[in-house]
Amino acid sequence: MTTTLTPGARRILEVASELFYAHGIHAVGVDTIAAESGVTKRTLYDRFGSKDELVAAYLRARDERWRARVTAAVEAETDPVRRALAPFVVLEAWMVDADRGCAFVNAFAELDRADHPGRAVIDDEKRWLRELFATELARAGLTDPDLALQLLVLHEGAMVASAAAATPDAPRVATAAARALVGCAPRR
Amino acid sequence: MTTTLTPGARRILEVASELFYAHGIHAVGVDTIAAESGVTKRTLYDRFGSKDELVAAYLRARDERWRARVTAAVEAETDPVRRALAPFVVLEAWMVDADRGCAFVNAFAELDRADHPGRAVIDDEKRWLRELFATELARAGLTDPDLALQLLVLHEGAMVASAAAATPDAPRVATAAARALVGCAPRR
DNA sequence: GCCAAGGTACACAGATCTGTGAGATCCCGC
DNA sequence: GCGGGATCTCACAGATCTGTGTACCTTGGC
Numbered sequence: 001m002t003t004t005l006t007p008g009a010r011r012i013l014e015v016a017s018e019l020f021y022a023h024g025i026h027a028v029g030v031d032t033i034a035a036e037s038g039v040t041k042r043t044l045y046d047r048f049g050s051k052d053e054l055v056a057a058y059l060r061a062r063d064e065r066w067r068a069r070v071t072a073a074v075e076a077e078t079d080p081v082r083r084a085l086a087p088f089v090v091l092e093a094w095m096v097d098a099d100r101g102c103a104f105v106n107a108f109a110e111l112d113r114a115d116h117p118g119r120a121v122i123d124d125e126k127r128w129l130r131e132l133f134a135t136e137l138a139r140a141g142l143t144d145p146d147l148a149l150q151l152l153v154l155h156e157g158a159m160v161a162s163a164a165a166a167t168p169d170a171p172r173v174a175t176a177a178a179r180a181l182v183g184c185a186p187r188r
Numbered sequence: 189m190t191t192t193l194t195p196g197a198r199r200i201l202e203v204a205s206e207l208f209y210a211h212g213i214h215a216v217g218v219d220t221i222a223a224e225s226g227v228t229k230r231t232l233y234d235r236f237g238s239k240d241e242l243v244a245a246y247l248r249a250r251d252e253r254w255r256a257r258v259t260a261a262v263e264a265e266t267d268p269v270r271r272a273l274a275p276f277v278v279l280e281a282w283m284v285d286a287d288r289g290c291a292f293v294n295a296f297a298e299l300d301r302a303d304h305p306g307r308a309v310i311d312d313e314k315r316w317l318r319e320l321f322a323t324e325l326a327r328a329g330l331t332d333p334d335l336a337l338q339l340l341v342l343h344e345g346a347m348v349a350s351a352a353a354a355t356p357d358a359p360r361v362a363t364a365a366a367r368a369l370v371g372c373a374p375r376r
Numbered sequence: 377g378c379c380a381a382g383g384t385a386c387a388c389a390g391a392t393c394t395g396t397g398a399g400a401t402c403c404c405g406c
Numbered sequence: 407g408c409g410g411g412a413t414c415t416c417a418c419a420g421a422t423c424t425g426t427g428t429a430c431c432t433t434g435g436c
Contacts, residue, residue: 042414
């Protein structure tokens with residue numbers, strides 16, 4: 001999936017990622033992104049086609065980075081329950097640099113059109129995590145059909161609250177809550 | 189707190205609330221709001237001063253509506269645990285009309301400047317709910333210092349996931365999770 | 377009768393937005 | 407040496423953005 005990018009395109013994507021995440025999508029213009037990348041607007045449009053597609057590329061890149069870390073953390077564990085809770089461990093480290101909350105939730109807030117190319121990336125990201133929870137829980141013998149969604153809710157809530165509610169403890173206590181929910185759940 | 193508004197101002201606020209929530213703050217211009225309210229832009233600026241202040245007014249109004257419902261639901265219960273969980277009951281009904289998620293989280297995503305007048309409203313709203321959880325849990329004899337934040341995380345997560353992750357079940361399973369967490373918690 | 381408040385009408389300033397057109401330049405691989 | 411991809415230059419279109427200036431109208435209360 002990692003398409004090889006030209007050097008200019010890579011710089012554009014790096015700058016766009018930083019600015020979109022820090023200030024929001026509508027608040028950052030393509031002029032700013034091009035200037036900050038040391039590239040002309042022409043190049044930006046030649047590489048990405050439109051701002052909407054650049055936004056989608058930004059979300060895809062962030063999704064890739066994040067999935068890689070989660071996947072690595074899950075693979076590193078052998079105990080089934082620890083595997084299911086691995087995303088929460090990643091979350092605690094991830095949030096250190098993520099003082100603006102969840103990039104996908106923030107993007108969702110700004111992309112009202114359901115056919116925006118970024119929306120598919122958001123849908124994908126959320127579905128992927130939910131299915132990861134479901135798979136690992138099933139492997140651990142936990143078949144409560146609601147439990148995977150509960151872990152997703154805790155995960156989302158921790159990211160969001162950590163920033164919007166200014167509660168840096170949110171990821172830590174969410175991890176504890178996830179552990180408690182998994183601990184209380186009925187085994188098969 | 190409810191300042192009396194002129195008829196024009198009320199219409200502006202109603203329209204702005206709907207459009208800001210549905211499409212995002214930056215995506216909606218003051219021209220659109222004025223036109224849709226059957227009012228001139230001059231009136232809008234005479235009443236609210238600036239778009240930023242209109243945004244803050246929008247958030248305040250939504251916060252007031254929501255707090256009224258939560259307060260009523262809490263007051264209607266006598267059992268301490270049911271009081272603590274009342275916000276989740278409200279949430280399930282509230283989300284039926286809230287297909288764009290949490291207005292405050294969405295606003296946070298767009299308002300990057302910490303000194304934006306809307307940011308104070310967001311901080312207030314989150315703090316208020318967190319303190320409500322803490323107060324009611326303490327009244328129920330539940331003194332785990334993390335539990336209130338866990339309920340807040342579940343609440344935020346349910347609102348966000350319900351929309352951004354397209355999981356309409358989120359509020360329901362979050363309520364169940366909250367009940368489970370409160371049930372497992374150590375009593376004093 | 378008068379005045380203030382709420383509102384209308386409407387042009388305008390000045391900035392910023394996304395996106396394009398047409399050609400020149402640089403550099404790498406073949 | 408030559409083709410082609412990547413990039414630059416730079417003007418420009420056309421829309422939209424927030425916010426203001428000026429003048430006028432209407433209505434209710436004193």
